[in-house]
Amino acid sequence: MAANFGRFLRINLSSGEIATEAVPEQVAMDFIGGRGYGIRYLYEELAPNTDPLGEHNKLLLLNGPLAGTSAQAVSRWMVCTKSPLTGAFARSVCGADFGAWLKFAGYDFIIIEGKSEKPVYVHLTAEGCQIQDAGELWGKDTKETQEWLEQCYGKNTRTACIGMAGERLVKYAAIVSGRRTAGRCGTGAVMGSKNLKAIAITAQRNVQLHDPTTYNQLVKEQVNLIRNSKGFQNHKEWGTTRTQDVTNDLGMYPVQNFRYGQQIGYEKITGAEYRKFRTGEFGCYSCPARCGKAHLVKTGPYAGAYSEGPEYESIWAFTGTIDSTSIEATIAADQLCDDLGLDTISTGSCIGFAYELYEKGILTKADTDGLELKYGDHAPMIDLVKKIAMREDIGNLLAEGSMRAAASIGKGAEAYAMHVKGLEIPAYEPRGAKTHGFNYATASIGASHCYGYSRQDVFGAIEPRPSDRFAEEENADLVVYNQDGTAWKETGIICSFASGWDWIPALYGRMLAAARGMEQLADDDHLLRVGERIFNLERVFNVREGFGRKQDTLPRRMLTEPLHTREAPGEGQIVRNQDKFLDQYYEIRGWTKDGIPSPRKLSDMGLDYVVSDMTGISNK
Amino acid sequence: MSVEIYIPQFLQHLANGVDVVEVNGRTVGECLNDLVKQFPQLEALLFDKKGKLVELLNVYINRESAYPEELAKPVNDGDKLQIMYTLVGG
Numbered sequence: 001m002a003a004n005f006g007r008f009l010r011i012n013l014s015s016g017e018i019a020t021e022a023v024p025e026q027v028a029m030d031f032i033g034g035r036g037y038g039i040r041y042l043y044e045e046l047a048p049n050t051d052p053l054g055e056h057n058k059l060l061l062l063n064g065p066l067a068g069t070s071a072q073a074v075s076r077w078m079v080c081t082k083s084p085l086t087g088a089f090a091r092s093v094c095g096a097d098f099g100a101w102l103k104f105a106g107y108d109f110i111i112i113e114g115k116s117e118k119p120v121y122v123h124l125t126a127e128g129c130q131i132q133d134a135g136e137l138w139g140k141d142t143k144e145t146q147e148w149l150e151q152c153y154g155k156n157t158r159t160a161c162i163g164m165a166g167e168r169l170v171k172y173a174a175i176v177s178g179r180r181t182a183g184r185c186g187t188g189a190v191m192g193s194k195n196l197k198a199i200a201i202t203a204q205r206n207v208q209l210h211d212p213t214t215y216n217q218l219v220k221e222q223v224n225l226i227r228n229s230k231g232f233q234n235h236k237e238w239g240t241t242r243t244q245d246v247t248n249d250l251g252m253y254p255v256q257n258f259r260y261g262q263q264i265g266y267e268k269i270t271g272a273e274y275r276k277f278r279t280g281e282f283g284c285y286s287c288p289a290r291c292g293k294a295h296l297v298k299t300g301p302y303a304g305a306y307s308e309g310p311e312y313e314s315i316w317a318f319t320g321t322i323d324s325t326s327i328e329a330t331i332a333a334d335q336l337c338d339d340l341g342l343d344t345i346s347t348g349s350c351i352g353f354a355y356e357l358y359e360k361g362i363l364t365k366a367d368t369d370g371l372e373l374k375y376g377d378h379a380p381m382i383d384l385v386k387k388i389a390m391r392e393d394i395g396n397l398l399a400e401g402s403m404r405a406a407a408s409i410g411k412g413a414e415a416y417a418m419h420v421k422g423l424e425i426p427a428y429e430p431r432g433a434k435t436h437g438f439n440y441a442t443a444s445i446g447a448s449h450c451y452g453y454s455r456q457d458v459f460g461a462i463e464p465r466p467s468d469r470f471a472e473e474e475n476a477d478l479v480v481y482n483q484d485g486t487a488w489k490e491t492g493i494i495c496s497f498a499s500g501w502d503w504i505p506a507l508y509g510r511m512l513a514a515a516r517g518m519e520q521l522a523d524d525d526h527l528l529r530v531g532e533r534i535f536n537l538e539r540v541f542n543v544r545e546g547f548g549r550k551q552d553t554l555p556r557r558m559l560t561e562p563l564h565t566r567e568a569p570g571e572g573q574i575v576r577n578q579d580k581f582l583d584q585y586y587e588i589r590g591w592t593k594d595g596i597p598s599p600r601k602l603s604d605m606g607l608d609y610v611v612s613d614m615t616g617i618s619n620k
Numbered sequence: 621m622s623v624e625i626y627i628p629q630f631l632q633h634l635a636n637g638v639d640v641v642e643v644n645g646r647t648v649g650e651c652l653n654d655l656v657k658q659f660p661q662l663e664a665l666l667f668d669k670k671g672k673l674v675e676l677l678n679v680y681i682n683r684e685s686a687y688p689e690e691l692a693k694p695v696n697d698g699d700k701l702q703i704m705y706t707l708v709g710g
Contacts, residue, residue, distance in 0.1 A: 229687070231706045234706045237675075242676070246705060455708070462680065466626065468629060497708045499708075
């Protein structure tokens, strides 16, 4: 393999030991990188039933094999661990520059083990790695932390860090780098549980390729394809700030805790309205889109609020959940989540959950410290974001996630917790986009829109075939296609937006081969098999933790209550055939009726070594 | 020139629920104009005030993007056109 590839850094915060290790060539061939390495190493090294917030959990920060090169939109990075929110496999993706900097330092990934006795941060360069005291940093928000470290180590420093939410082990605390977030699954809490405040990398561009001539030619082809993609041009212009225009028109924009599919007054929160607040654009390393749109509030009670966002999910998290149409409040809430280090999706969803409980009298003013949680009123929402991050008052309960909060509250609250496996559902109504919804039910990490995004349902995509978004078991094949496709793309941590710009899959495999000197990587069939292998190993990881068919379910609301779409199509939709869907999905996947990968399937995937782990397991 | 247009689900309610429509035209633009003649309610969703294809939609010819200058792209007898949003997620 070419230099710069095939190495990872192991940092033990209990002993202080730091070691560089090699990735075996066969592992590189079978898993390629990124999410592939994430699940492979976590499965191998994490014992079942490990406490996610205990010292034996492991936190992996990974880039992809093409990170830091001139290839476009392939320098994102991700975190893999066992989630404290779900107890399942966790993967959380982030943008900005950190992935490239990790590659400049010479690594494909870092494994963090153990727990420091006191708060520390890690400083990494191409020359070495040190664990440093973080006493001055603990208690700072993510912006302050990054500024402090940049002052210490210079402008060629990029940092991944937690805010106060991660320090307090909020179950959906995030890891932040720049103003981008590895949001989902509570990876920030895992980092906080290790008393690790930040990882700072000081480095300069330094990537060596196996065949730079071929590689550079492929990048030119990629740039040409991207520039001629209408999807790219739109994404460059708008980022994700127009998606709510479409989802509201289609009746799949969840409102009031997933009771409605269209928001009254949504014309106030369209992309065109957000444009009025825009002050600038920013992007990730080596990506021409600069799709991050910064917004500033100049007047009113939130004057001064500034966010390098919000993205679509965050737009929804602070409008649809509480039925508010305030752009200003959304920008303010988004900024708070970035500063404090919170996942906007879970934060907004948990707040929407609280609002419905308040409406129903399950929570009262006595429970909410006097806050009146009324739909349409965004002021209490801002208070709740802060309380969640700091674990104050009712924020301490909501910080546990809606699944645990509901169990603690009782009184029927569980019926209003909108999650799958504990991970709160994102901004697409499952009854309005059922292929998308069934992806939520079966994704390895819980309800993740990114895990197997159904562009067929939402945008009318035609590959591999168009879908009827209200069909159920008939579209099981599309769920598998979307999930496995995402898995192989995430070996390179290719930006999911960029994967819709007409250059995938033609170029990715060829780029891998030119970068690393492994010709088999250029074979599209090999990529497809790697994606399927990754998804199956994630499933095995989860089965080993006790997951199976029982947990592959949408909330009862989607199965029993008709959706109200107001003026949009889809009125009255319910998910009726979840069982039939699961039967069909498991059959396509080669799993048992309990949702457990069969020995034959595992052998076919080259995962014979895990077959014995599945013996005797049934989903109880 | 006989061409089929596949109507995406999000537009079918404006095309009498039909998912495939046969149209005539030598270019993508002519084909879409023929579609609009058959289903006039589609016009406002397909074309902007300047007569261009709206920003959020793209047209594919036999699964290949017709962008840029979509409306001017020539089509052949038997070609299949598809319409989809250009947005990629969020």
